[in-house]
Amino acid sequence: MAYHADIFQQLNKVRGKTIVEFIDTLSASWKNLTIGIEKFKQKLIAMFENLATAAGDEMNVDIASEVVQHLGWLRAEFVLYFPEIINTNVDLVKNPFVFSLENAADCMKDELIDLRNVDSGAKYVFETNNICGFWQNVSDDYPNVKKISFPKVTSLPQYIFM
Numbered sequence: 001m002a003y004h005a006d007i008f009q010q011l012n013k014v015r016g017k018t019i020v021e022f023i024d025t026l027s028a029s030w031k032n033l034t035i036g037i038e039k040f041k042q043k044l045i046a047m048f049e050n051l052a053t054a055a056g057d058e059m060n061v062d063i064a065s066e067v068v069q070h071l072g073w074l075r076a077e078f079v080l081y082f083p084e085i086i087n088t089n090v091d092l093v094k095n096p097f098v099f100s101l102e103n104a105a106d107c108m109k110d111e112l113i114d115l116r117n118v119d120s121g122a123k124y125v126f127e128t129n130n131i132c133g134f135w136q137n138v139s140d141d142y143p144n145v146k147k148i149s150f151p152k153v154t155s156l157p158q159y160i161f162m
Helices: 002-014 019-041 049-055 061-081 106-117 120-128 131-137 143-155
Strands: none
Touching (some): 002 049, 002 061, 019 061, 106 143, 120 131
């Protein structure tokens, strides 16, 4: 029971998040599952606070084996249900004004430079809107930036309501 409380505590972290926070939290949870499996195999269960408290110094070998198996199953389910999120880099979506130009596709580098340095209104829109509002208002003068970023913003809410 304590193990399930720990798992639900982690899953509840995605509630009430913006889309980008949702992606970041799910991505971190997936990485934590990977770490959790390895730590559990080594009988290091501190990251599962409720289970560590309930188990004390002794962890039943059968329970430990079941937990490792369950964590592996959860990790596989994450990939099955959220493949785009696990492999999505949302840095450009989060803030196009600090996104590294080295990581930008060639087709959008000039547009990002113009967005950052020429279009002072874009910075104002970014600072005064949420992320979805900003990307909806990004001018058609930046078609490549918008084409790459806007679908990431608009396609993800389907996961929230499933």
